[in-house]
Amino acid sequence: MTESSRLARQIATAIRHERERQELTQQALADLVGLRQGTLAHIERGDRLPSLPMVERLLTALGRQLRVELEPLDSHLDAALDELAEEPVLKLIDELGLDRMLAALGDLPYVLTGSTAALLQGAPLPGDGVDVAVCWRDSARLTAWLEQAYAQRWNARWAEWGSLRLEPEEPGEHRWRTRYGELRARMCDELPEPVEVRHGGRTYPVEPLVRVEVTDPRAADLLRRHRQRLASAG
Template structure:
């Protein structure tokens, strides 16, 4: 069965709450008296859990699910409005961007994706540092990951770990590190960039117009923000 937004959201919240308590899927399954495979499928959004199973899983972590209704995609409008009102410098600090960049010195890279959009003033959610790097630098990137406790995203398990670090290996180009999550776009040559400056620091970023062509999610959010902004002004 294809995953719905609600099923995906429930799986994400379940995984976040479990990881916040430093529980493995197997440990949570034992506490809730369900199978580890069921927990994994729910977290990946592959299974719509029954209400009793959902209650047992969250009760095992001393929390409960609260149900409410809202206008369709109201969460996006609220999130965009909240981000648009926050200073860019505050969002840079929250992401830990400068700390990460200060340590990504072993190979050339540029900022792309939602990270680049943030630095150009776009009110899009950013939950990982996104970089573009060359395939010929992949071994140096792997060495950096090994030193900095890198773990690659495991789509099968719905969490980090248990798969090879190397970008050449199949899988999403997404890693957790001691400095936070990094997502990479692998390319033969680095894309053209522009320079933006915040807080006395220069950043090389992929231009917003290029991101809107290559990043459908960011483009959709930007269109939504512009439409909402026009409606408020009119």
């Protein structure tokens, strides 16, 4: 697969996931930006790479903006996935510091999601932080916890920790470095319906993989790669 087709697929996935999350039809989104529904369908399938102005128009209509990040080469990602697949889940949980983080969160309501949920459901994905879903109504409690945990918020503009207010209501990624490790939150109106997964005598509330693939485009892409690696291995 060429790099252009890969980029088209990633953009397509992000736009489609956000449109579906907002319960908009293709026709409704197309009308908002002055496109034909068929053109949007091609974009969402990854058949064509839209221009950057068109991507910005689509994302603006969805109340989102484009952010560019660098990531390891595919070969490095594949090597990391293969290495993680050989490790026991309990060892990965320990290396992530998951139990320490959850003990620190105490009675703050949450559901594990993203790469953390995938790990606990048998799909170990690369990640250096704990992914949780938290309700907006618990935002003040989360902020108080972040203050207690000496948190610093990730500043994507300057690619550094700090200089941003901790409150989730403030603009910026919901990503913090704390005394217990890195925490990444997806703020939502209601917590996703969890399934319970048990490891090492502990039960974890996790978002089902089928929902992770809808709510977290990055994790969804890694899950596809993970399944491809398993299939290649027979």
